[in-house]
Amino acid sequence: MELILYILLGSLGGVIATSIVHRFVLKSKTQKLIKDATKEGENIKKAKYLEAKERFLKLKSEHDSSIKERNRKLQSSEDRNRNREKNLQQKTEELKRKEKGIDRLKLDYDSKLKNIQTKKDELSKIQEQRVDELSKISDMSVEEARKKLLEALTDEVKANAMIQSKEIIEEAKLNANNEAKKIVVQSIQRVATEQAIENAVSIFNIESDEIKGRIIGREGRNIRAIEAATGVEIIVDDTPEAIILSCFDPIRREIARLSLHQLVTDGRIHPARIEEVVAKTKKNLNDEIAETGKRTCIDLGIHNLNPELIRMVGRMKFRSSYGQNLLKHSREVANLSAIMASELGLNVKLAKRAGLLHDIGKVPDEEPELPHAILGMKLAQKYGEKEIVCNAIGAHHDEIEMTSLISPIVQVCDAISGARPGARREIVDAYIKRLKELESLALSYDGVSSAYAIQAGRELRVMVESSKVSDKKSDELSFSISQKIQTEMTYPGQVKVTVIREKRAVNYAK
Numbered sequence: 001m002e003l004i005l006y007i008l009l010g011s012l013g014g015v016i017a018t019s020i021v022h023r024f025v026l027k028s029k030t031q032k033l034i035k036d037a038t039k040e041g042e043n044i045k046k047a048k049y050l051e052a053k054e055r056f057l058k059l060k061s062e063h064d065s066s067i068k069e070r071n072r073k074l075q076s077s078e079d080r081n082r083n084r085e086k087n088l089q090q091k092t093e094e095l096k097r098k099e100k101g102i103d104r105l106k107l108d109y110d111s112k113l114k115n116i117q118t119k120k121d122e123l124s125k126i127q128e129q130r131v132d133e134l135s136k137i138s139d140m141s142v143e144e145a146r147k148k149l150l151e152a153l154t155d156e157v158k159a160n161a162m163i164q165s166k167e168i169i170e171e172a173k174l175n176a177n178n179e180a181k182k183i184v185v186q187s188i189q190r191v192a193t194e195q196a197i198e199n200a201v202s203i204f205n206i207e208s209d210e211i212k213g214r215i216i217g218r219e220g221r222n223i224r225a226i227e228a229a230t231g232v233e234i235i236v237d238d239t240p241e242a243i244i245l246s247c248f249d250p251i252r253r254e255i256a257r258l259s260l261h262q263l264v265t266d267g268r269i270h271p272a273r274i275e276e277v278v279a280k281t282k283k284n285l286n287d288e289i290a291e292t293g294k295r296t297c298i299d300l301g302i303h304n305l306n307p308e309l310i311r312m313v314g315r316m317k318f319r320s321s322y323g324q325n326l327l328k329h330s331r332e333v334a335n336l337s338a339i340m341a342s343e344l345g346l347n348v349k350l351a352k353r354a355g356l357l358h359d360i361g362k363v364p365d366e367e368p369e370l371p372h373a374i375l376g377m378k379l380a381q382k383y384g385e386k387e388i389v390c391n392a393i394g395a396h397h398d399e400i401e402m403t404s405l406i407s408p409i410v411q412v413c414d415a416i417s418g419a420r421p422g423a424r425r426e427i428v429d430a431y432i433k434r435l436k437e438l439e440s441l442a443l444s445y446d447g448v449s450s451a452y453a454i455q456a457g458r459e460l461r462v463m464v465e466s467s468k469v470s471d472k473k474s475d476e477l478s479f480s481i482s483q484k485i486q487t488e489m490t491y492p493g494q495v496k497v498t499v500i501r502e503k504r505a506v507n508y509a510k
Helices: 002-136 142-189 194-200 210-216 218-230 250-266 271-300 307-318 326-344 348-357 372-382 387-395 406-419 428-443 471-488
Strands: 201-205 233-235 242-246 448-454 459-464 496-500
Touching (some): 002 218, 201 250, 210 250, 218 250, 218 271, 242 250, 250 271, 250 307, 271 307, 271 348, 326 348, 348 406, 372 387, 387 406, 428 448, 428 471
Antiparallel strands (some): 201 242, 233 242, 448 459
């Protein structure tokens, strides 16, 4: 009985052990299945996340591209409008100067007309006296009477001619302004665009054309990142070992040039690195601008200048006009003004200060629709400059009336610095082309043997054959050539046309 009981208990224990092992195996499989399912879910989740991220980046890239393209077009349009406004402002200034010249001519005409009227009154009195004398004389001969009468009629005709000339002059006065405006409008229509190339383009030289591909980047992402960060259009064309940077803002062009130099030198060119380098370059350039302004003021001995004005003086280093650096020009004007003021016994420090600041209206942070002289005057007033300095800045192009002797000194020194030989230049190809066009135009006339453009294209000397061109025709030829140059060519300033005719008699004694 006990044996049977032991057997039963052993069988029962085996069943229980088997059940426990079976449960343990099931639990292990379940945990493995759960673990596999969890891992598979994580893989699916990662794949979906990467797919979503890739799609997001693609959409973001397309969106950024469209925004950059639109911003580029807007910037280009703004730059073109700004350039047109500057040209119009320059022509408006020229028109004002011509109008002032016309006003001076009007004053001369009025003075001459008053003299004519006075002489007319005197002639009338003399005529009356002579008529009275003739009436008193009864024994005058026929010839004498005829002579006296003829003299009286001659004086009367002269008086009538003077009256008629006065009416003609008055009519000319009325039409002078309209004719002057027409001439200015024609000049605006023929304004040259070569200077825009010089003022809006910088050249970045590279060692080899392979670097162009790295600058462009995969699908153009690097070049788009540079354009977006700097606001400069980068032109990569067939020009060997060179990249063109195009922008009307010289500061932006300089930032782009320095950033490209650092990127090419470093070798790491990708969007994140580009943004980092551009930001660092902007900071360094702003520091350099401030340091340049301080160093300039120290060199010239100018003290207590507002920090904003110092910064604007530093910005002049990156601005040019007809190839003349604005900072060098302003320093020249400051030194010349100081010398003139010293010779005349005026305040040397104020003259030097006004000379340095006279063109700060060309480098503002914003560009309002004002002439640069008026804008510079307002900036000087805003930052606490003396009235004499402000007036010299605002009056150096005759926009306002001069109130001190320093103002005409600054105006004269500005003209001297700009007119100095070699101070201003133009693109060589355009310069040579203009000289050739001047000479070809003169040679197209009959009787012209040779023509030479001299004085950097400011004078045209024309040699004519004495047998074909008379002295009278020389005058007509000079006028005709000058009119044709004025209507058909684009040129800075004015061109003097000199026609030379001579007669040479040569013989030999044998």
